[in-house]
Amino acid sequence: MHVPDGFLDAPTSIGTGVVAALAVGVALRAARRELDDRTAPLAGLVAAFVFATQMITFPVGAGTSGHLLGGALTAVLVGPFTGVLCLSVVFLVQSLLFADGGITALGTNIDLMGVVTVSVGWLVFRGLQAVLPRRLSVVAPAAAVAALVSVPAAAAVFVVLYAVGGTADIPLDTLTGAMVGVHVLIGIGEAVITFLAVASIVAVRPDLVHGARRVLARRELEIRPTSAGVSA
């Protein structure tokens, strides 16, 4: 859910806006290394994909449903810096063209659902890749764990922001419990969907998955003879 206008006070909103601008600036410089001159068209199409992704509703049961936040998924698919760019543009478009998420809360939304989910997701993913065996089959589970951690992390950062600039006096332990509790559940859903989606992409086009590049670089061309001359 997007943070609307008036949820955090003005100084905090401006502060998060400055942080978001800095993060986007860093991402702009670094994304050129991830995508070179393909940045604009590819990041634009991936941003459109992220936007469409958030429209696919996953039924939870009892008439309720949710959608993917997609931070960790985007980080694993296109890399952390391009991911931050894509998500930031998605929030900008949602705020200006769809009135979803307040314009003064744009920085907060980019920080929480863009920067935090992508960077936490990417760090967890990278950490897991470092300790687990370098195999293609590890990419999807690692992405799932990254998604699982990234969502409650964003909720925890929200609680910190709320403690700094919240406009209503809610006991912080109640808020922390509710926010992190609910977002652990959302994170589980996010993890399952991220796992399934990444696994399906890795099965078809592993070369498109940024997080699988290191694994692919180590693979060598091998010739596998088929048993009866019929290709499987």
Place this chain on the structure above:
Amino acid sequence: MGGPHGHRLHFHAHSPVHRAPAHLKILGLLGFMLLVVATPRGWWPAYAAFLAVIGVVVALSHVPPTYLLKRMVVEVPFVLFAVLLPFVSRGPEVEVLGLGVSEPGLQAGATLLAKGTIGVLASLTLAATTEPQSLLAGLERLRLPQQLVQIMAFMVRYLDVVTAEMHRMRIARESRGFTARNPRHWPVLARSLGALFIRSYERGERVHLAMLSRGYTGRMPR
């Protein structure tokens, strides 16, 4: 998790608000909303004045109020939170309809609701009166980095293509008798998601090649 995002909000009309330069409208919205957010809680006359300002702008823009009101559903998840506030906040209690609720919480909830509603209405007015293309030009004039404007331009241009692709995939699923009802159906949806990513990415590559073959050097011609 919010609901699905609606279709494009632009409402075609000819009015001073439609004709106003987009960069001024964006700055106006930002300044106005900062003012609203900075207004202390409980200043009800100020909120009434803000609402009146929006009312005047909407009247000038010839956008029917019902058009905007119908699209305020994006606010719903947040209204639920504002309604909960009086019950979870601390402070002296007051009685409302026989229920003991926190007084500061009640005031905070109402303020939040007022600010959020003003925010959604103001953003809706901008979205209804500004074409995506002029919005992009406005952001460029506001010195948003070139690269970011370009990414946004591509996203806006291909948004309908990608969502239409997704829609066709849904029709294909449903024409095969599939309806997602519970988490057991997630694998099918997630695989559609994967396919959508591959199609979007490959389309991005094709668009890039097509641009290169037309002389693209990393900057958009003016």
